[in-house]
Amino acid sequence: MQANIIDVTLENFQTTVIENSDKLPVLVDFWAPWCAPCKQVMPILEKLAKTHKDRFILAKVNTEEQQQLSEHFHIQSLPTFKICYQGKIVDSLEGVQTPAAFLAALEKYMPTDESENLRQKALVDIQLGNYESALAQLVEASQLNPNNFNIHLTIVKVYLAQGEISKALELAQRLPEDIQQAPEIKALLTHSKYIELAAEMPPLDTVNQQLASNSNNAEMLYALAIYQLAGNQTEQAMQSLLKLFTIQRDFNDDIARKTLLELFDSLKEVETELVNSYRRKLQNLLF
Structure with a gap:
């Protein structure tokens, strides 16, 4: 202890x-x-x-x-x-x-936490777009208090704002499981999953050619949705998944519905309006 x-x-x-x-x-x-x-x-x-x-x-x-x-x-x-x-x-x-x-x-009674003071200053820099300054303060804060995981979470946000997805993902995956439930982290981890899945799909040119010949090709529709998710085209991916669900509900063990539900869960706090809109569309198809 x-x-x-x-x-x-x-x-x-x-x-x-x-x-x-x-x-x-x-x-x-x-x-x-x-x-x-x-x-x-x-x-x-x-x-x-x-x-x-x-x-x-x-x-x-x-x-x-x-x-x-x-x-x-x-x-x-x-x-x-x-x-x-x-x-x-x-x-x-x-x-x-x-x-x-x-x-x-x-x-009211605890001594001042200098690491938290630095994190608060970094948050101001993030709002101003001063990402390098924010990152420097956050690194210093994490050295003062390695157990303050809010600092690491804020570093992930800086990496995301800078477009440093791989760095953000690497740090996010090292955070405790409860911290990984933060909306930004859940969305990031879900996105990384689809980047990995996209690498297993047929080439995108092939997918588009197949869909040009048959727009109801279930296998290619799913592949297209994965490419769209990997490319952060979230709404287009939801459209593709809804179409797949409409034309072949049981494709790949109900993968269209399951993927939509996963997206709704991971994005509900960062893309609230989009999630609510497509949740209603899915419910209309279900009932």
Whole structure:
């Protein structure tokens, strides 16, 4: 277990919580082994503690084993969280919370995170189109705090803005799975899949020639859609897939519908109007 995640007992409470709170805020987590919400929130807290290891201490109190502490703090429900700062309880939270809610409660007491300050400055540079300056600040920020994956996510966005798709993809694939669920990353990873698939298709000239002879050639329609996706022609690809679905629903184990649903999922937050439009068109064909 890392240094800023501590199991608290009655014996070590004074040093673990009270004395440590003179230097950093201490988030005291009152939990129990039988408590499902406690188990749900524990990984969230441990990840936050890892990301902000020099900014707060996570102190875990097993209320089944430390009933005196639980009674002293009048714990009525689990999980309950107390923030101790400079020897005093300064805030309380109850129930499952989001990472943002925990950070909002802690932020008032945590020392400044210089890596996050640099990331915020980089975001301003990105808006101004100063990508080289932004990248330099983000690299410095990542060296200060390698566990702040928001920094790496922002670097991916800079690479995308610069058209450096391969660099963006390489970094994105190294990010933790939960970070890969960010809309930009999901879209990027989906796009890379179709670039790889396009390399397995017949040459594009052949595809176009075949479709010129028979516009309902299912195999060539699918190949065309893959080439269009690889080339970021998303709407044209959706049109091709809808046409394929219309003329031969069962082609390649329902691949047209499955591909459309995958696109809808990966693009719903970055191409919302387009996704909603083609989702309705697919639903009309289904029903």
